[in-house]
Amino acid sequence: MFKQLRNIDTAFQHIKKFSIVLIAANVLICCFWSFFTYKAVTEAQGRVHILYNGKVLEAFASTRKANLPVELRDHIKDFHHYFFDQSPDDKEIKKRIGKALYLADGSAKRQYDNLVESGYYNRMISANVAQEVEVDSISLDINRHPYAFTCYATEKLIRESNTVLRKLVTKGVIDDSGMQTDNNPHGFMIQQWQILENGDATIGKP
Incomplete structure (x- = not known):
């Protein structure tokens, strides 16, 4: 009788150990399955299929953070081109x-108002001067938020007789506005914008 009890107890211990091993194995399998499923879903979301000329092309999407410096610089460039690229036409100036x-x-509105009050645009229109800006470089600090920047550009005042080149330097900070629109596709907002320098550099023939 005692031998039978010992056999039953031994069998129970074996079953208990086997059950523990089986449960542990199931838990490990579930963990690995969840990990690889999550990884596969993440990689699938990062792929973008583009239909081009009847062909399906696969591209890889990247996070906005990876493209942040590029988007910030493009926003700053767009702003400076809209603000400084002007033709001697009052309606076009106001539009841009x-x-x-x-x-x-x-x-930026205060800078514009100052230029209007000083008669800058009236002189441009009366003298038939077109204005263009070429952004040379943008110094950008993305380690602190909002992101401080300094923009270095060359401004051209184009007359019939000659072209005046000006050195243009501006600075400010740029922050996320929280909303992307048709008028602000990147969804950023330039703040504390100042014109540090806007002086004649050289004069040359067009």
Whole structure:
């Protein structure tokens, strides 16, 4: 009788150990399955299929953070082109300034008002001067938020007789506005914008 009890107890211990091993194995399998499923779903979400000329092409999507410096610089460039690329036409000036003001806060509006009050645009129209800007470089600090920047550009005042080149330097900070729109596709907002330098550099023939 005792031998039978010992056999039953031994069998129970074997079954108990086997059950523990089986449960542990199932838990490990579930963990590995969950991990690989999550990885597969993440990789699938990172793939974008594009239909081009009747062919399906596969591309890889990247996070916005990876493209952040590129998007910030493009936003800054767009703003400066809208603000400084001007033709001697009052309606066109207001139209382009309006586009620029969608990309910046009231600091840009104050700069515009100062130029209007000084008669800058009236002199440009009366002298038939076109204005173009070429952004040379943008110094950007993405380690601190909002992101501080300094923009270095060359401004051209184009007359019939000659072209005046100006050195243009501006600075400010740029932050996420929280909303992307048709007028502000990147969804950023330039703040505390200042014109540090805008002086004649050289004069040359067009």
